[in-house]
Amino acid sequence: MDNADENVAVERMWVLVRKRTANGYLGVLDNEPDAIAENNEFWLGSELPFTAKHVINIEERDANTIALASQEPRTRWLD
Template sequence: MREPDLEIEGWCLEDGEAYHAEAPDTFWIPERHRRDSLQTGDLVKLIFRISVDNDDQNVAIERMWVLVRERTADGYLGVLDNEPDAIAENDDFWLGSEVPFSAKHVINIEERDANTIALALKEPRVRWSG
């Protein structure tokens, strides 16, 4: 499954491992084994690069929570659990949109509970088509 592309989707994911490698003392990420063993209902924080139509900037960076839905052959599928601040509500990328990601993108994890597991099992607002 391909990763989101800024040119195609208007958003993509930043590599959290690269951020950590550049500043290991100040940019913490969870241990690799934890990022590799996510389960349905876990919440993960990812860094999104979003194309914006703004005179001051053309890209916004946002850290947002994603609800893990399932494991895939090359990572995970989750559902965006935030409303992006940098863009207006739309039908392509908003709260409930399906997001493919891998362990390298994860910068934080919150453990699942009964509520998040139930939410993860619901149909996404927008399915990932990549």
């Protein structure tokens, strides 16, 4: 059950898709979150899984986003 007294941060984030997986996608965050404190797991360049239900908008890729998605992520998602 959700705790009504607990602070919950909800924020839209930009994610560059790195690859399609059996359960959805694996991407890398492309912006800094404002609603949470900086940490070692969830920040610009962090890799994370997501599914189609998490997508609000899609923009066409270009040379810049392809290059960014190809870089080594700040942190890798561990299954």
